[in-house]
Amino acid sequence: MSRYVRIAALALLLLALALGGYAWLLGRKPPPPAAGAPAAASAPAARQYAVVVAAKPLPAGEPIAQDAVRVVQLPLKPADALADTAAAVARVPVYDIAENTPLTESQLVSGLALRLEPGERAVAVKADEVMGVGNRVRPGDFVDVFFVLKSDGKDVDRSQARLLLPRMRVLAFGSASVDGAPAAAGNGQRGNAGRPEPARTAVLAVPVDQVNRLALGDASARLLLALRRPDDEAVPDADLFAPLPTALQPLPVRAPAPPRPPLAGIDRAQAGLATADLAAGGSARAPQPHAAPTPRLAPQVRGVAAGPSGHEVEVFRGAQRETLHY
Incomplete structure (x- = not known):
């Protein structure tokens, strides 16, 4: 083979290698975007959060209906925002909430109010170590409330001790509460020396028509809490004792209206209770029908x-x- 043929073959080989390398480089480059096609996003899509918002204006003090809230996706999630409508339905707003406003826990009623049953009220009474069973009472316990009345020569004729309210549910004792984590031993806050301070109040769930008894007992007598087993549901038989008279007497029923049932619930709470009647009991001071005045x-x-x-x-x-x- 002549010298010129070998040189030409070598040149062709080098040219082939160069073209192959160029083709490999072209294969690694992304294809150019098609005409009219949108350019690819240069950054990842922003994160979205599920947030419950008001589907219509929510008035303060009225329970939230199922159709009054909905879930939307927002790029930001407010602090303590609700993510599920089930957490908002039947809750009560603290103030008026406008439409499309994200709902948060701080906008809704919370705390001990949600731990009450219908017809109950949360009532605080003075507490100390003796009254609170040596500070062994815990939120969620059931207690019997006893009271000790001392004779004063006026409203109380004789000293006595009686069961005032049976099986009351404890909502809070000291700083410990059923709607939060229990406090440290002693049910109180830590003092300056690091020692637990004794509890000064006990909060009980009381039927509204029995609040008068507890209020008078706390003001006029010495209260004692007797701790009971949670499954002990024994209560006194109300039919064995005469009902206590009320401080206010209801209006007489005019004929031909039917007889009025006994006062109960918030009506009995409105009628009130006198200390003398609480001390004497219903049998000693039972209400008597008004007799017609004797004509002169x-x-x-x-x-x-x-x-x-x-x-x-x-x-x-x-x-x-x-x-x-x-």
Whole structure:
């Protein structure tokens, strides 16, 4: 093979290698975007959060209905925002909430109010170590409330101790509460020396018509909490005792209206209770029907025969009899 043929073959080989390398480089480059096609996003899509918002204006103090809230996707999630409509339905707004406003826990009623049953009220009474079973009472316990009345010569004729309210549910004792984490031993906050401070109040769930009893007992007597087992549901038989009279008497029923049922619930709470009635009990001071006033009799004059010294007249005033001479 001549020298020129070898040189030409080598040149062709080098050219082939160069073209192959160029083709490999072209294969690694992305294809150019098609005409009219949108350019690929240069950054990843922003994160979205599920947030419950008001589907319509929500008035303060009214429970939220199922159709009043909905879930939307937002790029930002407010602090303590709700993510599920089930967490908002039947809750009560603290203030008016406008449409499309994200719902948060701080906008809705919370705390002990949600731990009450219908017809119950949360009532705080003074507490100490003795009253609170040596600070062994815990939120969620059931207790019997006893009271000790001392004779004062006025409303209380004699000293006595009685069961005031049976099986009351404890909502809070000291700083420990059923709607939060339990406090440290002693149920109180830590003082300056690091020691737990004793509890000063106990919060009980009380039927509204029994709040008067607890209020009078706390103001006029010494209260004691007796801890009971949670499955012990024994309560006194109300039929064995006369009901306590109320401080206010209801209006009389006018005929032909049917008889009015006994006061109960918030109506009995409105009627109130007197300390003397709480101390004496219903049997000693049971309400009596109002008797019709006794009509005053006009003096009756009866003439009688005149005596030797003049005339006599007998005057009758009710059951009294008097003879006048003239």
